[in-house]
Amino acid sequence: MDEIVALAKRRGFIFQSSEIYGGIGGFFDYGPLGAVLKRNVKDAWWRENVELRDDVVAFDSSIVMHPRTWEASGHVAAFHDKLVDCRNCKHRFRADHLPSLEKCPDCGMTGTLTEPRNFNLMMKTAIGPMEDTSAQAYLRPETAQGIFVNFKNIYQSARKKPPFGIAQIGKSFRNEITPGNFTFRVREFEQAELEFFVPQDGRDLEWFNQWVTARKKWYSDYGVRPDRLRFYELTPEERPFYAKAGIDVEYLFPWGWGELESIAHRGTYDLDRHIEYSGKDLQFFDEATKQKYTPILIESSAGMDRTTLTMLIDAYERETIVDGEKTTERTVLRFHPKIAPVQAGVFPLARNKPELVERAQSIERGLRAHCRTQYDEGNVGQLYRRQDEIGTPFCLMIDYDTLGDATVTVRERDSMKQDRVGQDALEGYLRERL
Numbered sequence: 001m002d003e004i005v006a007l008a009k010r011r012g013f014i015f016q017s018s019e020i021y022g023g024i025g026g027f028f029d030y031g032p033l034g035a036v037l038k039r040n041v042k043d044a045w046w047r048e049n050v051e052l053r054d055d056v057v058a059f060d061s062s063i064v065m066h067p068r069t070w071e072a073s074g075h076v077a078a079f080h081d082k083l084v085d086c087r088n089c090k091h092r093f094r095a096d097h098l099p100s101l102e103k104c105p106d107c108g109m110t111g112t113l114t115e116p117r118n119f120n121l122m123m124k125t126a127i128g129p130m131e132d133t134s135a136q137a138y139l140r141p142e143t144a145q146g147i148f149v150n151f152k153n154i155y156q157s158a159r160k161k162p163p164f165g166i167a168q169i170g171k172s173f174r175n176e177i178t179p180g181n182f183t184f185r186v187r188e189f190e191q192a193e194l195e196f197f198v199p200q201d202g203r204d205l206e207w208f209n210q211w212v213t214a215r216k217k218w219y220s221d222y223g224v225r226p227d228r229l230r231f232y233e234l235t236p237e238e239r240p241f242y243a244k245a246g247i248d249v250e251y252l253f254p255w256g257w258g259e260l261e262s263i264a265h266r267g268t269y270d271l272d273r274h275i276e277y278s279g280k281d282l283q284f285f286d287e288a289t290k291q292k293y294t295p296i297l298i299e300s301s302a303g304m305d306r307t308t309l310t311m312l313i314d315a316y317e318r319e320t321i322v323d324g325e326k327t328t329e330r331t332v333l334r335f336h337p338k339i340a341p342v343q344a345g346v347f348p349l350a351r352n353k354p355e356l357v358e359r360a361q362s363i364e365r366g367l368r369a370h371c372r373t374q375y376d377e378g379n380v381g382q383l384y385r386r387q388d389e390i391g392t393p394f395c396l397m398i399d400y401d402t403l404g405d406a407t408v409t410v411r412e413r414d415s416m417k418q419d420r421v422g423q424d425a426l427e428g429y430l431r432e433r434l
Contacts, residue, residue: 001254004316005182007331011390013037013312014183026179026187028305033390036341036372038190038308042169044339045192045302048218049167056165056194057158061146063171064125064137072277073145073270075122075138083119083177088112094177121174123187139173144301147195148270151282155197162284162295163207165196169304181255183305190304197284197295204296208245208265211298215249215263223336224314228252242269249302251310260310261302268294311339315391321416333391334414337434343371344430345387349399351377360398363408363423370427371434388413394430 008014012031016023030038050056070076082095089107095116103110123139140146147154147166154166169192179185198207212231219229234246249261271282271294285292315333337343346364348356357377364375376383380397387395397409406423412433421429 001182001313003318003331004254004313007316007389008034008182008312011386026176026185028183028186033341034308037311037335037339038304040339040341041308041311042190042192042304044222045218045304045307046167046169048214048221049165049192049194049300053165055160055163056167056196057154057160059147059150059154059166059168060170061140061143061150061168063140063173064127065140065146065149067137068277069145069149069274070122070138070141072273073148074273075141076120079121079141080118081121081177082116084116085114086112087114092177097178119175119177121176123173123175141174142172142301143168143170143191143193144195144270144299147193148274148282149278151197151271152280155284161286163196163198165194167192167194169193181253181258183309184253184258186305189306192302192304192307194300196298196300198298199286200293200296204265204298205245208263208298211300212247212263215261215300219249221336222311222339223334224251224310228314230257239264240266240269242267251314253310253313258306260306261300264299264301266297266299268296270297271295311335330385330388332388332413335391335393337393340391340393341372342374342387342390342392343394343434344373345376345383345392345395346373347376347378347380347383347395347397349380349397355403356398356400359402360396363396363398363426367426367430371430384411393434396426 011033013034015029015031017027017029018024050058084093084095084098084101086104086107086109088109089104091104091106095101098105101113104112122141125137125139126135127137128135147168155161169190171188172191173188176185176187179187196207196211198204216231220226228251230250232248232250234248239246244265244267246265247263248259249263250257251260275282283292283294315335317332317334319330319332321328321330344367346360346367348360350356361375364373367373376386384395393413395411397411399409402408402423407420408423408426409418410421410429411418
């Protein structure tokens with residue numbers, strides 16, 4: 001994990017937020033490559049769950065909502081972790097992360113931990129010029145509630161009827177007691193949530209299983225190693241009282257299994273709560289049957305920062321290359337071509353030869369509209385290693401033969417095999433393989 005964190009900083013994937021001031025726990029910035037990687041992961045989720053379906057519509061709710069929203073959702077009363085402090089070293093811990101409440105894991109002293117107490121994870125803010133209790137609000141701890149309170153607005157304006165879904169990707173905030181494991185547990189993060197509303201016709205578990213299958217296929221399509229991924233079925237004791245079924249999608253991180261996504265059958269609980277607290281009618285009226293009912297909810301909620309981290313870790317590999325009697329090592333990120341920040345690196349054989357530089361730059365500009373490209377120059381071996389480290393599937397070398405016969409050396413990341421491809425055929429060659 002230390003190697004991956006170091007690579008992430010060195011190559012411009014992820015930086016500690018406010019690093020020059022010592023950083024701030026639980027907040028991270030995405031660098032030039034990381035911003036593109038995360039965008040690609042979000043786009044992959046969005047395309048599969050929204051653009052390629054005719055039964056899901058898009059939505060984008062505000063981060064700050066009416067405080068009553070969070071009373072109805074249960075976050076004000078129940079969104080807590082158990083907090084303990086060490087009286088000796090003054091360090092703070094989540095009680096459920098400690099092997100024992102008898103001994104401090106940091107200073108080793110026994111009998112110094114306080115009794116566990118509730119700590120609400122929502123971040124508070126103030127609306128208006130006066131910071132008094134009447135102006136108190138919260139930064140949303142999840143994106144789903146914006147969908148629930150707008151359910152009637154959405155289905156009426158989109159002219160949809162159950163079964164149909166509402167999807168959004170957006171920022172959420174949780175005041176984690178002990179953020180850690182790089183970007184896995186943070187205080188500011190992005191969620192991709194899909195709320196799928198189904199009729200009360202007895203097919204709700206069938207729809208739940210369909211979404212579990214769809215999410216399995218998505219992770220498989222983007223190359224996540226199956227031996228590092230599991231779909232853990234929650235027991236009745238592990239599920240909320242209103243949930244009929246639940247699956248946690250978990251990945252085997254270097255520190256152990258961690259949750260990426262939750263797929264849940266939430267019944268009618270969420271809409272019922274907002275109907276109760278707001279006094280507004282959020283039920284669906286079926287014009288065909290003239291019946292009114294509260295739809296059953298199937299929810300898929302995935303963390304995009306965790307998923308991006310998963311793609312980074314899953315792609316990471318240290319490889320030993322044997323060439324005759326010579327042995328070398330390389331670090332490579334084997335990203336799926338669709339999410340790789342750079343899909344084609346283009347560089348000249350010699351950076352001090354204007355004719356090669358000009359041709360390489362011209363080819364790179366011509367490919368920009370068709371794939372994500374990057375122009376670079378320098379020592380050939382170092383260029384290949386740099387592109388391997390950032391996960392670029394293909395490298396295009398422009399050499400002296402290019403000037404004569406208009407062919408380019410194309411080197412594939414994983415096999416390191418090379419092809420000579422005509423300059424005019426590059427677009428089709430890359431499109432087919434990407």
